[in-house]
Amino acid sequence: MTAQPPELEVSDLKVSFMARRGEVKAVDDVSFQVARGEIMGLAGESGCGKSTTGLAVMRLIKPPGKIKEGKVVFEGDTDVLSLAEEQLRLFRWKKVSMVFQGAMNSLNPVMTVGSQIAEAINAHERVGDKEVQERVARLLEQVGIDAPRARDYPHEFSGGMRQRAVIAMALALNPDLLIADEPTTALDVVVQKQILDLMIDMQRRLGLSMIFITHDLVALSEFSDKVSVMYAGRIVEVAATRDLYEEPLHPYTQGLLESLAGIATPGKKLWSIPGAPPDLASIPKGCRFRARCRYAFDRCAVEEPELLKVKDGRAVACHLVNR
Amino acid sequence: MSSFLSVKDLFVHFPVSRGLNVFAKRRSVRAVDGVSFEVAKEETLALVGESGSGKTTTGRVLARLTDPTGGSATFEGVDILKLRGKDLKEYRKKVQMIFQDPYESLNPRSTIVDQVGLPLSVFGMAKSKSEKEEIVLSLLGKVGLGYADFLYKYPHQLSGGERQRVSIARAIATNPELVVADEPVSMLDVSVRAGVLNLMQDLADAYRLSYLFITHDLSVAKYMSRRIAVMYLGKIFELGPTAEIMSKPYHPYTRMLLEATPKIGPKSAGEIAVRGEIPSSIDIPPGCRFHPRCPYATDICKSQIPPLRDLTKVHSVACHWAERFV
Numbered sequence: 001m002t003a004q005p006p007e008l009e010v011s012d013l014k015v016s017f018m019a020r021r022g023e024v025k026a027v028d029d030v031s032f033q034v035a036r037g038e039i040m041g042l043a044g045e046s047g048c049g050k051s052t053t054g055l056a057v058m059r060l061i062k063p064p065g066k067i068k069e070g071k072v073v074f075e076g077d078t079d080v081l082s083l084a085e086e087q088l089r090l091f092r093w094k095k096v097s098m099v100f101q102g103a104m105n106s107l108n109p110v111m112t113v114g115s116q117i118a119e120a121i122n123a124h125e126r127v128g129d130k131e132v133q134e135r136v137a138r139l140l141e142q143v144g145i146d147a148p149r150a151r152d153y154p155h156e157f158s159g160g161m162r163q164r165a166v167i168a169m170a171l172a173l174n175p176d177l178l179i180a181d182e183p184t185t186a187l188d189v190v191v192q193k194q195i196l197d198l199m200i201d202m203q204r205r206l207g208l209s210m211i212f213i214t215h216d217l218v219a220l221s222e223f224s225d226k227v228s229v230m231y232a233g234r235i236v237e238v239a240a241t242r243d244l245y246e247e248p249l250h251p252y253t254q255g256l257l258e259s260l261a262g263i264a265t266p267g268k269k270l271w272s273i274p275g276a277p278p279d280l281a282s283i284p285k286g287c288r289f290r291a292r293c294r295y296a297f298d299r300c301a302v303e304e305p306e307l308l309k310v311k312d313g314r315a316v317a318c319h320l321v322n323r
Numbered sequence: 324m325s326s327f328l329s330v331k332d333l334f335v336h337f338p339v340s341r342g343l344n345v346f347a348k349r350r351s352v353r354a355v356d357g358v359s360f361e362v363a364k365e366e367t368l369a370l371v372g373e374s375g376s377g378k379t380t381t382g383r384v385l386a387r388l389t390d391p392t393g394g395s396a397t398f399e400g401v402d403i404l405k406l407r408g409k410d411l412k413e414y415r416k417k418v419q420m421i422f423q424d425p426y427e428s429l430n431p432r433s434t435i436v437d438q439v440g441l442p443l444s445v446f447g448m449a450k451s452k453s454e455k456e457e458i459v460l461s462l463l464g465k466v467g468l469g470y471a472d473f474l475y476k477y478p479h480q481l482s483g484g485e486r487q488r489v490s491i492a493r494a495i496a497t498n499p500e501l502v503v504a505d506e507p508v509s510m511l512d513v514s515v516r517a518g519v520l521n522l523m524q525d526l527a528d529a530y531r532l533s534y535l536f537i538t539h540d541l542s543v544a545k546y547m548s549r550r551i552a553v554m555y556l557g558k559i560f561e562l563g564p565t566a567e568i569m570s571k572p573y574h575p576y577t578r579m580l581l582e583a584t585p586k587i588g589p590k591s592a593g594e595i596a597v598r599g600e601i602p603s604s605i606d607i608p609p610g611c612r613f614h615p616r617c618p619y620a621t622d623i624c625k626s627q628i629p630p631l632r633d634l635t636k637v638h639s640v641a642c643h644w645a646e647r648f649v
Binding site: 045046158159160161186188189190191192193194197215216217218219221222245255256257259260269270271272273276 | 373374482483509510512513514515516517518520521524539540541542546579580582583584585586587597600601
């Protein structure tokens, strides 16, 4: 029996931004897979390249950014980076859709929520008004909003409801893969939990695959199937969620987990990784985490570690681990 | 015995415009609806709650940035709500504030040295430009940014974590005794929070500061504070020692907050599932304002407001059924 090809396979992706000070290598050779119905967390600090990766999958990188290299293959047969304009239009929102960072604050304030969701449907399909309204009502109910609220304006919705509305918009055309970029940042813990529960529910009911981009490793721990940790434009560790939290292998992942207040003991100091990520326009030779790594040795200064498989489902880019 | 900071029956109601309809009922946003608590010297009290709980408004009243509609607040025995002119200025030296948004709480058109140095100028703590630079550099050193090249940078050249450190430097410039910190790390990456929280702890130890630490994140409150006040729709629902409340919460809302707080590892005992959303402070439910979301609500809960009553000498709860839940 042949296995199904993965929902998404990204290989050797490189995205750079041409800035005055040089080429900023935001994404520098990133490869990963998302299996069907899987929730993959893409985690890292601000500036590590995770949002750019998500935008690249949707081919939403605009100048001065440019996808320099790589392949993005959807369901084994669609080569996203070489689609023609018209095919790309059929791909976006119908196969893969995205909830953008801060989307809940980008809703059009002078249009009702319902008409904005309808707009998403009408932009891609020729559907009669009545059917569109029915679909909007069903979508809102799917995300836990009473259908009559479609007539309200964004300012009449709470923050959590606006985020649900944006998720409803992303699901309007029944995509197979949803990319969510920091969907719960800036929301209170209670609302955050509700949104996460909603997304898990969607995954279960609709068989949705997801890429969940966030800096919040604690939120991911209760939510994703596997996690890819990014640092300075590269993936440094991939593991099933439980494995990552119980036994992080990469020193950066270890440092990150140690610095989370969620596991702090009162009275004991919180540890934080000293230093800061390198400037992506002048990436140092060797391992880019070396300057902040407590285990760095001579090989780390000379050779950039590759992301190598440690065992099934686990990979790490570290000379210490992959001796 | 005059306590350090004492707040009694504080009310802050904001009127809601009726627009052109003169017959519409007068409504208000009851942001703070009867709040009382105390903070001891060199103690950190966490004010915890969701958006709309009234915690920020409470903090702003204590920083004298918002006027209350009723109630009293005393600092070192002095009624701070009646302060004017010179006395108010003296108060501001002792009580400073740190804000949530590192991108909005610094003037984008002013250099770091001018912003951190502003309180020094206002309070006559620096006599010359070079003295100001010297003091600012030393303050920046205390927050981990002690490099001369930071002095003449602009906020946009700094990261979120760095900007928040600048805000902290500005707040301690006057040698305050109490700092109201409004969600100081909520907008920072989780990996950056540790550094800022550690800094705040170190400063509290070194300069014997008290914090009124406002946050919606229980795990941050747990790390930073010795006492917690849990707020909901303008009232305090539970008040007491952090360790006790986190391990054995009595109020159903506190238990719901605990359940919603992301954590690595097994769930702690006593959590209850999250239900519903916090309603608007304009339409507060009658009786116990949490009853629409409470799995244990009974008739008395729908009609009678439970008072904040003592369970022990140090732990109080506002719930008709608190003892039944443990």
